[in-house]
Amino acid sequence: MPAGHAPRADAGACVGRAARKRRCTSPAAAGGVHCVRHQQRRKDMRNAVLTAMFLIVCAAMSGCQSAPTSSEEREALRQEVQAALRTMQAEDPGLERVIKNAWGYAIFPSVGKGGLIVGGAYGHGEVYEQGKLIGYSTVTKADIGLQAGGQTYIELIVFQNRQALDRFTARKYQLAANASAVALKAGASQAA
Numbered sequence: 001m002p003a004g005h006a007p008r009a010d011a012g013a014c015v016g017r018a019a020r021k022r023r024c025t026s027p028a029a030a031g032g033v034h035c036v037r038h039q040q041r042r043k044d045m046r047n048a049v050l051t052a053m054f055l056i057v058c059a060a061m062s063g064c065q066s067a068p069t070s071s072e073e074r075e076a077l078r079q080e081v082q083a084a085l086r087t088m089q090a091e092d093p094g095l096e097r098v099i100k101n102a103w104g105y106a107i108f109p110s111v112g113k114g115g116l117i118v119g120g121a122y123g124h125g126e127v128y129e130q131g132k133l134i135g136y137s138t139v140t141k142a143d144i145g146l147q148a149g150g151q152t153y154i155e156l157i158v159f160q161n162r163q164a165l166d167r168f169t170a171r172k173y174q175l176a177a178n179a180s181a182v183a184l185k186a187g188a189s190q191a192a
Contacts, residue, residue: 067136068124077109077136081126084109084154098158104129104165108139108155123155129165137168 068074084107089095099105108125120141127135139155159165 077124077126078133080109081107084156088154088156095156100131102158103161104134104159106137106157106159106168108137110152111139111155112152125155127165127169135169 068077085099104127106125106127108123111123122141123139125137125139126133127137157168159168
């Protein structure tokens with residue numbers, strides 16, 4: 001309550017152990033402001049969570065088609081991929097060696113991530129085997145937890161052998177839940 005304000009005599013107070021069992025203590029406040037506000041905040045939070053989950057499902061469903069549909073879209077994605085690789089290799093020159101020694105890789109030049117309690121990420125990318133483009137892929141992630149805001153990042157997945165690439169292309173490949181939290185740091189390729 002703000003300083004200098006006294007509670008109204010008929011306002012009562014909301015009491016109870018569980019949030020769902022709150023009740024007002026004075027007859028004048030039965031169904032009163034305090035309880036209604038508390039219930040409204042719960043409804044607002046539930047609606048926000050349901051809306052966020054709906055948006056994640058819509059984004060995931062729109063990602064079912066991972067290949068660009070026109071030559072202009074393919075060319076735009078190719079240019080984004082090349083720019084993303086140059087950016088990553090400028091930050092860590094040893095990354096070029098890692099990519100050349102790998103069986104293949106998938107790169108997503110612009111993965112957008114955002115959320116408010118419920119979040120998700122989405123992006124298009126290209127898949128390479130032995131340095132040659134073999135297809136397109138889409139990354140979608142959903143998570144629940146303490147989060148707010150958004151960001152865009154580059155995601156690079158390196159496949160050390162044919163089996164790893166085959167699992168990825170057969171859509172049997174899953175990343176750890178915290179994989180999106182890994183950021184590229186200078187010298188990251190030294191540990192690879």
